[in-house]
Amino acid sequence: MKKREIIIGTRGSKLALWQAEWVKSELQKLNPDLKIELNKIKTTGDKILDVPLAKVGGKGLFVKEIEEAILRGEADLAVHSMKDVPTDFPTGLHLAVICKREDPRDAFISGVKGKEFHINSFKELPKGATVGTSSLRRSCQLMSIRPDLKIEQLRGNLDTRLRKLDEEQFDAIILAAAGVKRLGWAERITETIEPEVSLPAIGQGAIGIECRVDDDFINKLIAPLNHEETSICVRAERACLKKLEGGCQVPIAAHARLIKMQDSGYKIQDKDMHRESFIVNHASGLLVLDGLVGSVSGNRIIKSRIEGDPKDAESLGIKLAEDLL
Helix, strand or coil: CCCCEEEEEECCCHHHHHHHHHHHHHHHHHCCCCEEEEEECCCHHHHCCCCCHHHHCCCCCCCHHHHHHHHCCCCCEEEEEHHHCCCCCCCCEEEEEECCCCCCCEEEEECHHHHHCCCCCHHHCCCCCEEECCCHHHHHHHHHHCCCCEEECCCCCHHHHHHHHHCCCCCEEEEEHHHHHHCCCHHHCCEEECCCCCCCCCCCCCEEEEEECCCHHHHHHHHHHCCHHHHHHHHHHHHHHHHHCCCCCCCEEEEEEEECCCCCEEEEEECCCCEEEEEECCCCCEEEEEEEEECCCCCCEEEEEEEECHHHHHHHHHHHHHHHC
């Protein structure tokens, strides 16, 4: 491949820089002579920290300025957390690659008092305990299980949120496990919350790469970083989100997983639906997609599940959304 210098557009947070550096490293492993620079860009979501995301309004709060930089030629590609990426792109740009997913689950992190009293789960928090989260999705599901807890807004980068917890501004906080693990803070996690309890955000744990549609060099360069299984799952989740037309204003969740099969068919036990079904084997396995729409208070939550062939990922996502509407 022709030697060239390229620029990666990224936010300036520790996690965003970790992700951009990871992409840089992977590209240079494949292309040792390639020179790569990072262009750190402050987005609207980075600038407005005193208002809940649901009240800021709009979409693309953490990506718009980076996309504009690509269109101006100030960056060749952008590295995003997939849960921040809208389902529509500016003319001339596209989501070219979805990298291998980290742990998609939410992480419960107990504060100082929790450690003193050996609290190992959010279910063990005392009545009236204060839990910090910036996510309507998390607070909705948490309140549906523990309506006695006090949910308070928690904005800022991961290190800022952990610092606020250590300063005892909260009894506990809930974060995306992927970010905590990527920054080397896995030991801070008190409990990793299973999707059956807290269904993850669309795209949570996955890294996406956006670039110009007509930039053949960049599209070819980054193609090896695409992870097929993650791409199938995340595209199904995003199809559901697009059909629901959800942003940050409504509690929405969707999580897909690909079950690989060796035989012509097999039985699975669906604990949620209390049924057993026989699944015919597909070429790449079975795609199982769970979705949720809820009220902000957590008083009402609608859940649905759909299963099918991975090659129909996006149509399955749309069907799931229709079931939830």
